[in-house]
Amino acid sequence: MRSEHLSIGPAGPTFYGQTLEQHLLERQRRASGATGDFTGLFQQISLASKIIGSQVSKAGLANILGLTGQVNVQGEEVQKLDVFANETIVRCVQQGGHVCVMGSEEVEEPIPVPPQYPTGKYVLQFDPLDGSGNIDINASIGTIFSVHRRRTAGSGPGTLEDCLQPGRDIVAAGYVIYGSSNMFVYSTGDGAHGFTLDPAIGEYFLSHENLKIPERGRTYSVNEGNYHKWSPGVQRWVDWVKTPQTDRAAYKLRYIGAMVADFHRTLLTGGIFAYPPDTKNAQGKLRLLYEAAPLAFVCEAAGGAASDGSRRILDIEPTQLHQRTPLYIGSRADVEDAVGVIAG
Ligand code: AHG
Ligand code: MN
Ligand code: MN
Numbered sequence: 001m002r003s004e005h006l007s008i009g010p011a012g013p014t015f016y017g018q019t020l021e022q023h024l025l026e027r028q029r030r031a032s033g034a035t036g037d038f039t040g041l042f043q044q045i046s047l048a049s050k051i052i053g054s055q056v057s058k059a060g061l062a063n064i065l066g067l068t069g070q071v072n073v074q075g076e077e078v079q080k081l082d083v084f085a086n087e088t089i090v091r092c093v094q095q096g097g098h099v100c101v102m103g104s105e106e107v108e109e110p111i112p113v114p115p116q117y118p119t120g121k122y123v124l125q126f127d128p129l130d131g132s133g134n135i136d137i138n139a140s141i142g143t144i145f146s147v148h149r150r151r152t153a154g155s156g157p158g159t160l161e162d163c164l165q166p167g168r169d170i171v172a173a174g175y176v177i178y179g180s181s182n183m184f185v186y187s188t189g190d191g192a193h194g195f196t197l198d199p200a201i202g203e204y205f206l207s208h209e210n211l212k213i214p215e216r217g218r219t220y221s222v223n224e225g226n227y228h229k230w231s232p233g234v235q236r237w238v239d240w241v242k243t244p245q246t247d248r249a250a251y252k253l254r255y256i257g258a259m260v261a262d263f264h265r266t267l268l269t270g271g272i273f274a275y276p277p278d279t280k281n282a283q284g285k286l287r288l289l290y291e292a293a294p295l296a297f298v299c300e301a302a303g304g305a306a307s308d309g310s311r312r313i314l315d316i317e318p319t320q321l322h323q324r325t326p327l328y329i330g331s332r333a334d335v336e337d338a339v340g341v342i343a344g
Contacts (some may be wrong), residue, residue: 020046020184020195020204027188037173040156041098041122041147042186048092049143049176049184050087050202052129056178059135081135082106085128085143100150101158103321105290110163110321119155120170123148123162126288130175131258140179142260145297146294147172163321167293167314174298175260184213185264187301192267210267216268216333220251221262229278233342240341241272259286263329265293267302272330272338278311284308284326288318292327305335309342 018026024042028034059081086106093099094113098120102111105127113119126145129221134141148165150158174186180195194208220241221307241251251271256262262273275284296306296313302333306313306329314326328338 003219016201016205018197018205018206020186023193023195023206031230037098037120037122038147040091040096041120041124041344042172044092044096044098045089045124045145046184046191046204048085048089049182050141050197051088051092053176053178053182053197055081055084056129056141060138074250080132082129082132089124089128089143089145098122099158100156101162102126103163103289104128105287105322108322110152110158110160111156119157121150121155123150123158123165125163125218125289127287130291131256134256134261136256139256139258140177140261140264141258142178142264142337143176144260144291144294145174146289148168160321163289164318166317167288167296170293170297170314173294175263177260177264179261179264181266183207185267185298187298189297189301192298192302193290211267211302213267213299213302214270214298214331215303217266217272217331218249219254219266219269219271220334221266221271221273222276223255223257224253226276226278226280229280230276231342233344234276234278236344237338237341241253241338255283259291259295263299266330267299267304270331270334272328272334274328274338275326276328276342277326283324286324286327287324288313288316288325289321292325294327296327296329299329300338303332304330305332306330307335309339309341 013142024039028039039129086104100119100121101123103125114289124147128143129141130144131141142261149171152159152162172188177183183194185194192211194211195204196207197204244250257274266273275286292313299306308326328335
């Protein structure tokens with residue numbers, strides 16, 4: 001083999017692109033009236049994600065180092081990773097002064113900002129560790145978040161009302177995937193942008209600017225083990241999607257079982273991810289505020305769509321913090337087909 005075939009790229013170091021922070025600052029400079037609050041909040045979320053990512057990457061090791069009695073070598077209790085992730089985000093964000101209240105999949109009630117810290121104008125809601133069942137098998141997991149402006153008057157503590165806002169009022173949303181590399185993907189409504197962590201430097205660098213989901217894909221992603229618990233409409237859609245038609249081949253099935261990972265693949269390569277309602281979960285399994293709405297916001301910003309089967313996800317008015325919703329999300333044409341075939 002000649003040596004040029006072994007070349008792995010140009011000789012010498014390549015320059016790094018924009019960091020997440022630089023990207024945010026550039027946008028903030030363009031937006032009139034920006035106070036820097038928003039970039040400050042993102043810095044805290046990004047920091048939390050690096051801490052979580054670092055722990056996730058040595059989760060197996062932590063179990064080996066931790067004693068069986070759930071106490072690690074420092075004498076501290078070994079936390080479940082999703083509890084750790086939740087605490088990490090709360091601790092990083094609460095002292096920044098950018099939020100008035102938070103909401104987390106791991107916590108029953110809205111999370112207040114402790115009185116010793118200032119409150120800000122934003123509301124942060126998150127799924128600290130999505131797909132946490134994947135930790136033990138070393139597969140991808142993630143963090144999902146959304147940011148709203150507070151809607152109650154005043155500048156004191158935020159309330160449940162500030163948390164119960166529809167997805168269309170999100171000002172920014174995103175996710176972090178802890179995978180073969182760690183990525184931070186976010187949108188403020190004008191495009192979706194992906195950043196890849198260089199672990200040696202500890203920074204996210206712009207790697208996927210203006211992500212565009214294909215108009216149609218060739219992959220469906222759903223827990224087909226639930227087939228016999230689905231409505232005839234949902235069964236009809238899955239039967240149809242995996243059967244070759246005159247104008248297309250059968251769709252391929254991909255299902256990781258962690259929504260962030262399944263959604264990330266769908267965003268990059270097109271297709272559809274779904275968690276339909278079933279006889280056990282009448283409203284599906286996924287949470288509107290922590291999972292469906294933030295990813296719907298990112299998906300729409302990338303040109304895709306998200307529906308609960310009849311409504312646009314972003315138009316659903318939440319009435320409960322932990323409310324669930326059926327979800328069909330991904331390429332616009334694939335979501336439209338799913339909704340159409342299910343309706344019959
Ligand atoms: P979480 O780990 O935050 O509870 O979320 C798990 C969710 C989601 O990530 C995934 O798409 C779905 O559960 C998988 O559910 P099934 O195991 O029922 O397919
Ligand atoms: Mn989740
Ligand atoms: Mn979770």
